[in-house]
Amino acid sequence: MRLEEFSLERIQSVWEHIVEINLAESGIEPLRLGNLMDTCELRDVRLGYPQTNGGLELRRNITSLFTGATEEHVLVTNGGSEANNVALWWLRHENPDRDHILVELPNYMQIWGLAGSSGLRRDAFWLREDGGQWRLDIEDLKEKVTKKTLAVTLCTPNNPTGSVLSAEEIRAVVEIAEDHGAVVLSDEVYRGAELRGGMSPSVWEHGENVLITGGLSKAYAVPGLRVGWIVARNEEWARQLWAYTDYTSISPSLLGDLLGTLVLDPVHRDRILERNRRILRENWAVVEDWLESNDDILHCIPPRASAVCIVRYDLDIGSESLAQRLIRERNVLIAPGDHFLLPHRIRIGYGHNREQLEEGLRRVTETLREL
Ligand SMILES: Cc1ncc(COP(=O)(O)O)c(C=O)c1O
Known part of the structure; x- marks a missing residue:
């Protein structure tokens, strides 16, 4: 039996540590060890x-x-x-x-x-x-x-x-x-x-x-x-x-x-969840502004949970080609909708660093406007 490529993971495995800005990441800004314990406690x-x-x-x-x-x-x-x-x-x-x-x-x-x-x-x-x-x-x-x-x-x-x-x-x-x-x-x-x-x-x-x-x-x-x-x-x-x-x-x-x-x-648990939900809420506001400023070409049903959203675009380019172009020209990684069998869409992860998110979305807009 042939192994089907897990395209979503493959594109991330190849590019996530190479690109400058990774908007394909589906998680939330990771905790540090020091948030949980003093590292010295691990020695024994x-x-x-x-x-x-x-x-x-x-x-x-x-x-x-x-x-x-x-x-x-x-x-x-x-x-x-x-x-x-x-x-x-x-x-x-x-x-x-x-x-x-x-x-x-x-x-x-x-x-x-x-x-x-x-x-x-x-x-x-x-x-x-x-x-x-x-x-x-x-x-x-x-x-x-x-x-x-x-x-x-x-x-x-x-x-x-x-x-x-x-x-x-x-x-x-x-x-x-x-x-x-x-x-x-x-x-x-x-x-x-x-x-x-x-x-x-x-x-x-x-x-x-x-x-x-x-x-x-x-x-x-x-x-x-x-x-x-x-x-x-x-x-x-x-x-x-x-x-x-x-x-x-x-x-x-x-x-x-x-x-x-x-x-x-x-x-720790409730404190961690509260921290993470705060990051999601604050960062979602950034994505919401971006969507509003580009509502002539972008459409998205707001997420209720998770650190990702799927955005539909009204442009004549496949999502895989768009992703490759963003890597090549803008040093930004997004997840193509085709990897979810959703053509003309991109998945944006918004759970990480806010400045990177703002800059990444700005670069995505530049490419979308060129198109
Ligand atoms: C819905 C879903 N399930 C499972 C996984 C895999 O999770 P893990 O990193 O814990 O293996 C992911 C990773 O993106 C996911 O999005």
Whole structure:
């Protein structure tokens, strides 16, 4: 089976440390070690393997995000990407008679690409722009789900649109999947990165047949720790999934486990989330001004959460070509909409340094106006 290129990650892997301004980055300005602890405290840490499914304290802190969860429901992974990968592998291996997957699009395209690369038949059901909001097309899902469907996958809060599924939309998806014996696999790595309002709804609340993937890379602004997780409503599933990470990475990194425990410690957690939401709100105001000044050619449904937004442009150039031109002529990296199957759009990450964001958007405008 041929490996499909994960175009969104590829363009970032190649360019993110070369360009002057990176607006393709989908996270929030990272915390520093000193925000969590005095580095001297690390000196005596014994650098052995941690508990391979995640230290007890880390798993307990993760359960605080899901009402009624216990540490037995949680498997710690190396980032949300390992969580998605292992969840899909487990699903396939445990359900050999099901060969179809339904993926909510637009989406961070990892599951889409993994499914295509592993021979699963895949269909999309779409978030659609409707009256200034993104709404899930439930009828689309109903038409495409079958008894062969292994999983229905969600990404909420959503990368790249920044939209958030309502509890009603989630409940409808879980019910439809349940009726067909399928699992709902929900990537909730942006849960906690809301621009306003409380935590976004999770599939955790809405059914037994659910798996949640997440981690500390986005809402918590510590991607370098590589801490992710799978939370399963069924404890037996969490135990089975653990046996799969014996083959992938054995365990999270010791420092990830240790520092991740601190990030999610109630003493730090709320303060970190508040800091991150403040950055998002302040930086979104910059993007909003930019959109307003260019509203003859740019259109965007404002994100409700996440550090990214998707912008449609009325110009006669493909998004991949536009991205290459911005790299070449302006030293700026953006994520092309084509990588999300969204032509004539670009994804802007606004979670990092504000001056860089302003300068990056100024350079993007220069190129758009030349066009
Ligand atoms: C929706 C989504 N899921 C998962 C990941 C991967 O996260 P991690 O860096 O924790 O592996 C990303 C990274 O951009 C993402 O946007």
